[in-house]
Amino acid sequence: MNDFSVHGxxxxxxxxxxxxxxxxxxxxxxxxxxxxxxxxxxxxxxSTVIAAPEPKKAVxxxxxxxSGLAFPFTAIVGQEEMKLSLxxxxxxxxxxxxxxxxxxxxxxxxxxxxxAEVLPFIERVKDDTYNRTVEQYLEGDENKKGKAAIDxxxxxxxxxxxxxxxxxxxxxxxxxxxxxxxxxxxTSGVKAFEPGLLAQANRGFLYIDEVNLLDDHLVxxxxxxxxxxxxxxxxxxxxxxxxxxxxxxGSGNPEEGELRPQLLDRFGLHARIxxxxxxxxxxxxxxxRREFDDDPDAFMKKYNREQQKLQKKIQQAxxxxxxxxxxxxVLTDIARLCMNLGIDGHRGELTxxxxxxxxxxxxxxxxxxxKHVKEIAxxxxxxxxxxxxxxxxxxxEKIDREIAKVLGEAEAV
Numbered sequence: 001m002n003d004f005s006v007h008g009x010x011x012x013x014x015x016x017x018x019x020x021x022x023x024x025x026x027x028x029x030x031x032x033x034x035x036x037x038x039x040x041x042x043x044x045x046x047s048t049v050i051a052a053p054e055p056k057k058a059v060x061x062x063x064x065x066x067s068g069l070a071f072p073f074t075a076i077v078g079q080e081e082m083k084l085s086l087x088x089x090x091x092x093x094x095x096x097x098x099x100x101x102x103x104x105x106x107x108x109x110x111x112x113x114x115x116a117e118v119l120p121f122i123e124r125v126k127d128d129t130y131n132r133t134v135e136q137y138l139e140g141d142e143n144k145k146g147k148a149a150i151d152x153x154x155x156x157x158x159x160x161x162x163x164x165x166x167x168x169x170x171x172x173x174x175x176x177x178x179x180x181x182x183x184x185x186x187t188s189g190v191k192a193f194e195p196g197l198l199a200q201a202n203r204g205f206l207y208i209d210e211v212n213l214l215d216d217h218l219v220x221x222x223x224x225x226x227x228x229x230x231x232x233x234x235x236x237x238x239x240x241x242x243x244x245x246x247x248x249x250g251s252g253n254p255e256e257g258e259l260r261p262q263l264l265d266r267f268g269l270h271a272r273i274x275x276x277x278x279x280x281x282x283x284x285x286x287x288x289r290r291e292f293d294d295d296p297d298a299f300m301k302k303y304n305r306e307q308q309k310l311q312k313k314i315q316q317a318x319x320x321x322x323x324x325x326x327x328x329x330v331l332t333d334i335a336r337l338c339m340n341l342g343i344d345g346h347r348g349e350l351t352x353x354x355x356x357x358x359x360x361x362x363x364x365x366x367x368x369x370x371k372h373v374k375e376i377a378x379x380x381x382x383x384x385x386x387x388x389x390x391x392x393x394x395x396x397e398k399i400d401r402e403i404a405k406v407l408g409e410a411e412a413v
Contacts, residue, residue, distance in 0.1 A: 069296045073114040074306040076107060077285045078278075082271040084359075085379055086115050087310075089205075089247050090162075091317045091358040095268040096351060097248035099211070099259070099383065102273025107285075108251040112164075112207050118311045119162035120318065122203055126156040129195050130242050131163065131203045163204030165197050165246075169213055176218060177233050180240060193240045198231045201246040211250030212257045219263050222248070226266050268351045269376075270383035317361040324357045326368040333370060333406050337377065340402045343384050351380045374403050 076083065085098040100108045125137045134155055167176065178196035197206070208214060225231050231244040248267065252259070276282055292299040331353065338348040356372045363372075378399050385398065 069300060070114045070117060071110050071289075071292055072300060072303040072307055073111070073118045074310055075288055075292075075299070075303045076111055076114065077281050077288065078276050079107060079111060079273055081379065082108070082111055082273055084376075085269045085271045086112070086249070087314060087362060088355055088358040088376070089249075089268070090115075090119060090314055091361055092321060092354055093245075093247045095247075095354050095358065096347075097250075097267050098269045098271055099264070099267035100249070100251040100271045100273060101212075101254050102271075103275045104253050106273045106275055108273060109209050112205075112249055112251060115205065116161065116164040117307055118314065119164070119205075120311065120315050121159040122162055123157050123159050124203075126158045130199050131160070132243065136243060163200060163202075165201040165204060165206050167197055167206055167208045167218075169208075169210055169215075171197065171218070173217060173221060177221060177231055178240070178242075180233060180235050180238055182235065182238075193233070195242070196231075198225060198244040198246070199242055202242075202244050204246055206246045206248055208248070208250045210252050210256070211263075212252040212254070212259045216260075219260055223262055223266060264383055265345075265347065267383065269355065269379040271379060272382065313362070316364070317358070320364070320366070321357060321361040324360050324366050324368060326353065326357065330356075330368055330370055330373065334373060337373075337399075337402055337406050338381070340405065341381060341385060341399065343381060348381055348384050352377060355380055370403075370407060374400075377403055 073083070082098075082100050085100070089095050089098055100112070102108060122131065123133065124131045125134060128137060130136075134157060137155065138150060174196065176196050177198055179194050181192035181194065184190055184192040225244050226248060229243065229245045230241050232239065232241045234240075250259075250267065276285070288299075331349075334349055334352050334356075338352075341348075352373060355376045356368045359372045359376050360366070360368045365372075381399055
């Protein structure tokens with residue numbers, strides 16, 4: 001072993017740690033300069049063995065400035081169908097989420113992630129992992145046996161933005177649902193639970209990019225949670241359950257694979273995205289994107305007023321929604337439309353009714369008419385039509401034709 005001295009102490013060093021060059025350099029230095037303990041000890045005390053250059057301060061770049069900033073929702077060009085679908089789900093989360101399918105590079109992921117900036121605030125118990133209200137918190141506490149009741153007056157609340165959580169394709173079931181610390185549960189008898197993505201998404205949005213490529217076992221989990229509104233984690237006889245009500249938003253390219261019918265039916269709305277063919281709009285898209293990349297802060301300030309205006313309009317629509325009404329004649333026409341299209345089950349009528357109410361509220365109107373229904377029927381029913389390999393008519397055109405028949409604008413064939 002080779003030794004070196006630190007403050008007069010001999011410290012052994014394993015030869016395997018030093019390279020041949022280090023050994024040669026050490027021997028040469030020893031021959032040329034006899035050991036001077038005082039200066040060496042002083043150097044060791046104030047610095048490392050090999051002097052390292054002073055680290056340079058990081059210079060903020062455009063890419064670093066951009067981190068944490070999403071492209072403004074109101075700056076997105078075109079894709080009105082997708083933007084309307086997302087807004088209506090903010091106004092009424094009971095609609096059931098949005099499936100966005102279309103060509104690659106059409107701004108699907110950008111639009112969904114931009115949604116976070118226009119979402120309203122929600123109130124929750126301070127620092128609650130599951131984003132619960134005071135009522136939900138007290139309800140969950142009542143289910144815990146042997147624990148003293150919590151005084152509602154002692155709970156502090158806070159307002160947070162509606163959460164938007166990304167679910168990566170490679171996520172494990174433990175990461176999505178949460179996991180239990182088995183060792184702590186067995187040794188101390190405490191159910192130590194580490195919440196997953198479903199807990200973070202409660203009362204918010206859960207976004208899955210390339211949803212048609214999601215693993216089957218995660219699809220099963222999402223179907224179960226979406227149906228019950230609760231996430232249950234069971235392992236080794238230990239069971240944990242917590243609320244998990246979220247708006248499911250998925251995007252994907254249909255050329256890369258179809259979505260399982262069970263999951264497809266869980267999406268309330270289906271927005272179809274196509275490549276924009278208008279030259280002026282395509283030029284505008286590139287100019288806005290380059291401007292955002294060059295100076296994200298300045299670009300965000302440019303659209304700040306429009307963002308706030310949209311956020312205020314959404315909040316007003318949420319407040320107006322309970323006052324919106326629908327005549328029985330309109331509801332009858334909706335039921336007849338679904339029957340003529342051969343829609344299975346009753347989700348079609350329920351989704352159209354909720355979406356039409358939200359659409360009327362967004363427009364500031366208190367009565368739902370067939371005009372509202374006509375504008376959102378394609379979003380609600382496009383993915384619920386039975387697939388006919390011999391059908392040459394587009395799904396949207398087929399829905400419009402049936403609406404025209406229901407309204408008496410065309411003769412029934």
